[in-house]
Amino acid sequence: MDNKVWFCWFAALFMAALGTGHAGNVTYDGRSLIVDGQHRILFSGSIHYPRSTPEFDFSGRGDIVRFIKEVQAQGLYVCLRIGPFIQAEWTYGGLPIWLRDVPDIVFRSDNQPFKDHMSRFVTKMVNMLKGERLYASQGGPIILSQIENEYGMVEDAFHEKGPPYVRWAASMAVGLQTGAPWVMCKQKDAPDPVINACNGRRCGETFEGPNSPNKPAIWTENWTSFYQVYGDEPRMRSAGDIAFQVALFISKKGSFVNYYMVWYHGGTNFGRTAAAYMLTGYYDQAPLDEYGLIRQPTWGHLKELHAAIKLCLKPLLSGENTTFPLGDDQLQEAHVFKGNSEECASFLVNNDKRRNATVIFGNSSYELPPGSISILPDCKVEAFNTAKVSTKYGTRSMKAGQKLDSPDIWEEYREAIPNFDETSLRTNMLVEHMSTTKDTSDYLWYTFRFQHGFGDSGSALIVNSLGHVLHGFVNRKFVGSAHGKHEDTNFSLEKNVSLNNGTNFVSLLSVMVGLPDSGPFLERRVAGLRRVSIQDKDGLKDFNNYSWGYQVGLVGEKLQIYTEPGSSKVQWSRLGNSNPQPLTWYKTLFDAPPGKDPVALNLGSMGKGEAWVNGKSIGRYWVSFLTSKGSPSQTW
Numbered sequence: 001m002d003n004k005v006w007f008c009w010f011a012a013l014f015m016a017a018l019g020t021g022h023a024g025n026v027t028y029d030g031r032s033l034i035v036d037g038q039h040r041i042l043f044s045g046s047i048h049y050p051r052s053t054p055e056f057d058f059s060g061r062g063d064i065v066r067f068i069k070e071v072q073a074q075g076l077y078v079c080l081r082i083g084p085f086i087q088a089e090w091t092y093g094g095l096p097i098w099l100r101d102v103p104d105i106v107f108r109s110d111n112q113p114f115k116d117h118m119s120r121f122v123t124k125m126v127n128m129l130k131g132e133r134l135y136a137s138q139g140g141p142i143i144l145s146q147i148e149n150e151y152g153m154v155e156d157a158f159h160e161k162g163p164p165y166v167r168w169a170a171s172m173a174v175g176l177q178t179g180a181p182w183v184m185c186k187q188k189d190a191p192d193p194v195i196n197a198c199n200g201r202r203c204g205e206t207f208e209g210p211n212s213p214n215k216p217a218i219w220t221e222n223w224t225s226f227y228q229v230y231g232d233e234p235r236m237r238s239a240g241d242i243a244f245q246v247a248l249f250i251s252k253k254g255s256f257v258n259y260y261m262v263w264y265h266g267g268t269n270f271g272r273t274a275a276a277y278m279l280t281g282y283y284d285q286a287p288l289d290e291y292g293l294i295r296q297p298t299w300g301h302l303k304e305l306h307a308a309i310k311l312c313l314k315p316l317l318s319g320e321n322t323t324f325p326l327g328d329d330q331l332q333e334a335h336v337f338k339g340n341s342e343e344c345a346s347f348l349v350n351n352d353k354r355r356n357a358t359v360i361f362g363n364s365s366y367e368l369p370p371g372s373i374s375i376l377p378d379c380k381v382e383a384f385n386t387a388k389v390s391t392k393y394g395t396r397s398m399k400a401g402q403k404l405d406s407p408d409i410w411e412e413y414r415e416a417i418p419n420f421d422e423t424s425l426r427t428n429m430l431v432e433h434m435s436t437t438k439d440t441s442d443y444l445w446y447t448f449r450f451q452h453g454f455g456d457s458g459s460a461l462i463v464n465s466l467g468h469v470l471h472g473f474v475n476r477k478f479v480g481s482a483h484g485k486h487e488d489t490n491f492s493l494e495k496n497v498s499l500n501n502g503t504n505f506v507s508l509l510s511v512m513v514g515l516p517d518s519g520p521f522l523e524r525r526v527a528g529l530r531r532v533s534i535q536d537k538d539g540l541k542d543f544n545n546y547s548w549g550y551q552v553g554l555v556g557e558k559l560q561i562y563t564e565p566g567s568s569k570v571q572w573s574r575l576g577n578s579n580p581q582p583l584t585w586y587k588t589l590f591d592a593p594p595g596k597d598p599v600a601l602n603l604g605s606m607g608k609g610e611a612w613v614n615g616k617s618i619g620r621y622w623v624s625f626l627t628s629k630g631s632p633s634q635t636w
């Protein structure tokens, strides 16, 4: 197990331009983190570095040391969210699939096998970073670390095994002596000295605050409710709404806001790293889009917000705060920070989401748009209002570089449909998908053979599956496909089939589109076929406990025909337009477009599958899964 790779450590990088130099030991008090002896208001933008790459070069995407050194070189700090469970719409929440085979393991619980593996991982990680001198106390950029992730959401499911696990995780982390504080997000009872942080899209409104007066208010993650799954339309959160929540959080003495992906940069779920039903594009709507390009007006509006808050720093960090109502209907209020001398900053909040409000503050009158906050860095002149977006809308234009739609430039290889006689893995029952594939492939063939006393076309094949996709073949003929969805993975395929009088072969291809990543007891989740029967005029015959033959993965995967050496191991043929078959590999060669712009492939004419460029998987596509408006969720 030692050579298995835990491939996702997520780091958030701070955008606050704080200059370089040593951060020193990092501490905190009730106001904020104290970095290099100074209170700080910090903004950071999450980036999952394995989801980002500037070109079709995938070497070392998991190199965290290189990533952190690059962050430092840019003059930024790092808040490292170690996990090891990270959810993050990453397959299996970032845990390696082999962990479920550890005897007696219960993930994320007061369970010795899990704790052993978790502490081994976290220790290895921290020691590696210490070895590279990357913690602030060593002159590095890491000023904060996170252990676990949103455990408060699932803690109750573990009953009496939950709280001791939280205490253990906190003391294990703190015991590693990083010289910088630790946070737990969504964990009201985070034990001292670990800081409880808010996760959620509206922390400005909902956060109950730190669980001790000595801890600062920290917002580690805004929301993840806008990740896109197959079948979803893209959803945008307005720049004004984001700015409102951030300004409100700061006005209530918040001192650290981390823009989670929907707000900063998502990237791409390359290969098979996406969790169940997640799109390959991750938070394309973020201020830096899937390709790393600036998305306006969000990016520009947040930049102006940060500049306005920066003008308020002195009174914000060292002043006294007061809060008082402004209107008569209790929907408007002022948060005022007054320093020693003339320093004064105020946040005028209009909580009325429908109406403008005219308020008197000081001796002046201010017009506040619905659901907005005005920031007055001198308590007089409005420097910024969250609803007044002055940045222009931007559009991303895709330029067609090359057309690859001529059949002449393509070759195909048809994947063999295995029948029962060709399988070597046998049992007398339906197996669970994940424990059989061990996630070496999305694909698992379930096959059986049976005798039928009469040929007929009035029989029906009925299959129930717990995810995620099923393709049915009878006597090597395709009979149909079905799939579940993110909210309900349970689905059935019912198809009329014509059977031979004599021997019949049924081959069912179960496909997973990423592993689950959320909720308690991940180690016990099941997927794949649950029930298989055939209805004919003699009645319903159940095949669950029949003799089954299995094949893990596809022939093309085994031969790696998406690589140059693998490609030469099979006979490719010209694109045939007769009898198209699902499960076909296609390949072509093309010249890389000139220039340095991001390059995308338009897979809009495809169905469902995975795409490789130069032997590297650029992720899955599923353009045949349409949204309610009838379009694919992602074609680029």
Ligand SMILES: *[C@@H]1O[C@H](CO)[C@@H](O)[C@H](O)[C@H]1NC(C)=O
Pocket (backbone or CB within 6 Å): 024, 025, 137, 179
């Ligand atoms: C940080 O704390 C450690 C342990 O208390 C101490 O040895 C070290 O000198 C401190 N570093 C700085 C930069 O203050």
Ligand SMILES: *[C@@H]1O[C@H](CO)[C@@H](O)[C@H](O)[C@H]1NC(C)=O
Pocket (backbone or CB within 6 Å): 251, 252, 253, 321, 322, 323
């Ligand atoms: C200062 O802000 C804190 C946090 O929002 C709040 O609990 C407290 O009541 C405020 N103090 C005053 C005097 O308004």
Ligand SMILES: *[C@@H]1O[C@H](CO)[C@@H](O)[C@H](O)[C@H]1NC(C)=O
Pocket (backbone or CB within 6 Å): 354, 355, 356, 367, 369, 370
């Ligand atoms: C708020 O005021 C602005 C201009 O002062 C106006 O354009 C807008 O329609 C008003 N909005 C509402 C909801 O009354």
Ligand SMILES: *[C@@H]1O[C@H](CO)[C@@H](O)[C@H](O)[C@H]1NC(C)=O
Pocket (backbone or CB within 6 Å): 362, 363
């Ligand atoms: C408001 O105006 C009065 C009279 O001109 C003045 O005494 C007072 O200081 C002003 N208040 C503020 C907050 O500017």
Ligand SMILES: *[C@@H]1O[C@H](CO)[C@@H](O)[C@H](O)[C@H]1NC(C)=O
Pocket (backbone or CB within 6 Å): 453, 454, 455, 501, 502
């Ligand atoms: C099925 O095949 C058997 C053996 O060849 C034959 O006796 C029987 O008549 C066939 N039944 C039908 C309905 O064709």
Ligand SMILES: *[C@@H]1O[C@H](CO)[C@@H](O)[C@H](O)[C@H]1NC(C)=O
Pocket (backbone or CB within 6 Å): 464, 466, 490, 491
């Ligand atoms: C899946 O759906 C079928 C048919 O609606 C139902 O009989 C079965 O109990 C469901 N299975 C699960 C695990 O929910």
Ligand SMILES: *[C@@H]1O[C@H](CO)[C@@H](O)[C@H](O)[C@H]1NC(C)=O
Pocket (backbone or CB within 6 Å): 458, 460, 494, 495, 496
């Ligand atoms: C199968 O065929 C029968 C008629 O032969 C039809 O009533 C039924 O709807 C069909 N079922 C399916 C699942 O297509």
Ligand SMILES: *[C@@H]1O[C@H](CO)[C@@H](O)[C@H](O)[C@H]1NC(C)=O
Pocket (backbone or CB within 6 Å): 542, 544, 545
């Ligand atoms: C298959 O066998 C198991 C026990 O071996 C039994 O619990 C289950 O009900 C059987 N399933 C069906 C569909 O007959």
Ligand SMILES: CC(=O)N[C@H]1CO[C@H](CO)[C@@H](O)[C@@H]1O
Pocket (backbone or CB within 6 Å): 087, 088, 150, 199, 200, 201, 202, 222, 223, 224, 225
């Ligand atoms: C309040 C809120 O939106 N919380 C979300 C934070 O993210 C997790 C998943 O990581 C969601 O389950 C929560 O609903």
